[in-house]
Amino acid sequence: MRIRLLGGLEVTSLERRPVRFATRKTSLLFAALVLAGRRGHRREQLSEAFWPGRSNGQARNSLRQALVDIRRSFPTSKDAAVYIDGDHEAVALITGPDEADISIFDRKLEEGRATDLAFAADLYRGGVLAGEAIPEELDEWFGPYLNRYQRKALQLVDRLSLALPIPGSAEETACEGLAERLLASDPTAEAAHRALIRIHAHRGHENAALRQFELCRTALKKQLDAEPEAQTSSLAASLQSRDRTGHQPPGPSSGVATPAQMRAVLARHDDxxxxxxxxxxxxxxxxxxxxxxxxxxxxxxxxxxxxxxxxxxxxxxxxxxxxxxxxxxxxxxxxxxxxxxxxxxxxxxxxxxxxxxxxxxxxxxxxxxxxxxxxxxxxxxxxxxxxxSIVGAITPKVEEAEIERAKRKPTESLDAYDYYLRGLAVFDRTVNDQAAIDEALQLFKAAIARDPEFAAAYARAARCYATRKSNGWMVDRAEEVAEAVRLARRAVELGRDDAIALSHGGYVLGYVGGELKNSAVCIDRALVLNPNLAAAWGLSSWVKACFGEPDRAVEHAAGAMRLSPLDPRLFAWQFCTGLAHFCAGRYDDAVEWAESSLRSQPNYASAMRVAAVGHALAGRLLEAQQMMARLCAFDPSLRLSNLAEVLPPFHRPDDRSRYIEGLRKAGLPD
The missing domain is CATH 3.40.50.10610 (ABC-type transport auxiliary lipoprotein component)
Structure with a gap:
């Protein structure tokens, strides 16, 4: 093997000598090309990502120098096992099927026999580029690869622990080693705990298996303030049941609870x-x-x-x-x-x-x-x-069904979660009905009163105040802003591992509290916790637009719409796309997306403002004035003098000044 990325970067030449690159950036560029495989990358993407802040010419030149350094160790040759290929636009590192450990790892996972899984387990010495110093500007580049292979390793340890032959086998040793390596880097990795529980049970050591379960529960409580997943709890329940009855473990499939055992474990989740x-x-x-x-x-x-x-x-x-x-x-x-x-x-x-x-x-x-x-x-x-895609489509349908179930529940028996669902039913379908938003706020507060640690309810209540701010409905602005920020802070404190609470609470910290950096941190964490949450992608789009990253904002809004194409909040993500195009100076696109949003929510003030600005800055003053008349009819108190109360917290002064100038041209009164 010549290239290893799992557990750190190691490159060996054909002569079995270690390969050293001139700079750390060159080493990481090489790793990026290995991860991309034959698809490669566009040169423009590489130069912008690896040498940000430099002019286009300087960045392209740095990329050329780094590729020259790589070619010294892997010169282009038709019979070479590893070589650089590409043209003026793109570049790729071509490797054979057995040259890079990640290629072998993926292939063994796909082949799927116990011996193959054991081989893959031995290959996984650690995460992709573990121990390498990755600069902050490249976190986003390598992050998806790190997450993907960590997820595969957790799936692998689970799969292998369910496919073990006799105790003491090479497969068991490989599985145990992988589980221990995973726990060394993350003591809360439940899949690794489950694997060790099964291995102990496989050897007939039920007490050791139950001790492993206790280690798992302690680590989760201490580090995440969470309980083990149902799968882990049911595994422990089956062991405890065997311990009471004196039954011996049935073999490598031990730990699969019966439906009756599962019902007992699930009983506490009836709500x-x-x-x-x-x-x-x-x-x-x-x-x-x-x-x-x-x-x-x-x-x-x-x-x-x-x-x-x-x-x-x-x-x-x-x-x-x-x-x-x-x-x-x-x-x-x-x-x-x-x-x-x-x-x-x-x-x-x-x-x-x-x-x-x-x-x-x-x-x-x-x-x-x-x-x-x-x-x-x-x-x-x-x-x-x-x-x-499936999860993005399913979760809104489950939410809709739960909302209908909550509506059918007798009022006197409502609990915190039902109040929360009723609040969602009101809030998620409108932003321009003040009475509805006030009703949603009261429902979310009722949920909080019944469960003072309900993080998502705090976040949704804070969102109601954000909507009041956006539409000019705040009566005592200072008091309502303070309450919105208090609720948002409580949401992200209680919901550090709740993607919904972090997304909506983070948004309010940014829009109402003006804490754009904190907003981005919360929403980024939400995406790490739940990359399938459409709302997190949509709110991330808003943050990226405010930070002056319009292209990424458009991508993130598209991700939200792709995950949940029938979502009741689709109009909000269309608005975020329009705001991003405004920030990029693409005024026609800004208008098109803002008007798409308005077709779903005709009195959506935020979208009306973007449409008015876009028309005005594109030179269509008549259309801008017509949109401004529509905006003023909805919010007659809005003036240039109080515009700061509803403005997005633009990070770039130019975005703010162009936004204000566009509204002035559209006819917003002083």
């Missing part, structure tokens, strides 16, 4: 919406492809688990139904869940079709169904993409 993802049918006609259908389910379960208020049944429990003819209502009763996802995977040559359905277990009604088609060029990337 939460709950969901199980059943094994997907493999319609490929090839039993060797079974791993792909199983991996699809595993990715969806992992993605759904990011939603703090959605209780997700562990994969091990739902897989008890694999290969069985099932009745959805019976599954709902046995697993104690309100919703079930089922689906199928069909592969033909290099084409793939995945179908999914969301079902209400109490009625058997289909709430959502869709299919996804693609190619198999990047099998694991495709799994991630489809899982994100």
């Amino acid at each position: 939460q919406p709950s969901i199980a993802v059943l094994p997907f049918q493999n319609l490929s006609g090839d039993v060797e492809q079974e791993y792909f259908a199983d991996g699809m389910v595993e990715d969806i379960v992992t993605a759904l688990a990011h939603f703090r208020h959605l209780f997700v049944v562990a994969r091990n429990s739902s897989f008890a139904y694999k290969g069985r003819s099932i009745d959805i209502k019976q599954v709902g009763r046995e697993l104690g869940v309100r919703y079930v996802v089922e689906g199928s995977v069909r592969r033909a040559s290099d084409r793939l079709r995945i179908a999914g359905q969301l079902i209400d277990t109490s009625t058997g009604a289909y709430l959502w169904a869709d299919r996804f088609d693609g190619t198999l060029a990047e099998v694991f990337d495709l799994q991630d993409q489809v899982a994100s």
Whole structure:
């Protein structure tokens, strides 16, 4: 092997000598090219990312020098195992299938036999580029790779621990070593704890397995103030049950709780919406492809688990139904869940079709169904993409169903979560009805009164004040701003691991409190916690626009709309796209997106302001004046003199001055 990225960067020449590059940036550039594979990167992207702040010419020259340094060790040759390829526009590092550890790691995961998984486990010495000093400006570049391979390692340790042959085997040793390495870097890695629990149980050491569970629970409580996932708890419950009855572990599949055991573990979650993802049918006609259908389910379960208020049944429990003819209502009763996802995977040559359905277990009604088609060029990337798409479509449907359920619940029996859902039902469908926003605020406050540690309810209450500010509805501005900031701070304090609380609380800190950097930190953390949360991408778009990063803002808004194309807040993400185009000086695009937003929310003041500014700065004064008349009819108190009360907290002075000048040209009174 010549190139290792897992656990740190090590490069060895054909002569088995260590390869040293001239600078750290060159080493990281080499790593970036290895990770990209034959797809490579555009030179412009590389130069901008690796040498920010330099002129285009200087950055391109630095890139050329770094590539020359790499070519010294890996010269271009038609028979070379590793070489640089490319043209004036793009560049790629071409490697053979056995030259880079990540390529072998991915291939062994795909092959999926226990021996292959053990080989992959031994390869994973640590995270991608672990121990390397990555400059802050490259965090975003390498972050997705670091997260992806860490996620794969956690999935690997889980899969391998469920496929162990006899105790003392090489597979068991590899699994144990990987679990210990994962816990050394993150003591809260539950998948690694579960693997060690299964290994101890596999060896017949139930007491050691239960001690491992206690270590897991202690680490989660101390570092995250959280409880173990249901999958971990059910594993411990099955061990405790065997310990009481004197039964010995049944073999390598030990730790899979029965439906009855799962119901006992799930009992404390009756007030939460709950969901199980059943094994997907493999319609490929090839039993060797079974791993792909199983991996699809595993990715969806992992993605759904990011939603703090959605209780997700562990994969091990739902897989008890694999290969069985099932009745959805019976599954709902046995697993104690309100919703079930089922689906199928069909592969033909290099084409793939995945179908999914969301079902209400109490009625058997289909709430959502869709299919996804693609190619198999990047099998694991495709799994991630489809899982994100399915989760993005499912979660709004679950939320809608829960809202309807809350509406049907007798008023006297409402609890905190139902008040919260009722507040969402009011808030998420309007921004221009003052009475509705006031009603939502009272509902969120009622949720807080019944659960003073309900982080998301604090964040949503703070959002109501932000809407009051945006529409000019604040009566005692100083008092309401202070209350909004207090609620937002409480939300992010209580919800450090709650992506919804961080997203909405962070937005209020930025818009109402003017703390744009804190806003960005909160929303960025929300995206790390839950990369499938459309609202976090949408609010991140707003932050990026305010910071003067319009192209990234457009990308993030597009991500929100892609994840949840039928979302009731779609109009807000359309507005964010328009705001981003304004910041970039693309006034026609700004108007187009703002008017798209207004078609859904005709009196959305923020979108009206962007549309008026865009028309005015594009020289269409008549259209600008017409939009301004519409804005003033909705908010007659708005003036240039009090405009600061509703302005976005632009980081770049030029964005602020152009925004004000556009409204002045459109006819906003002094």
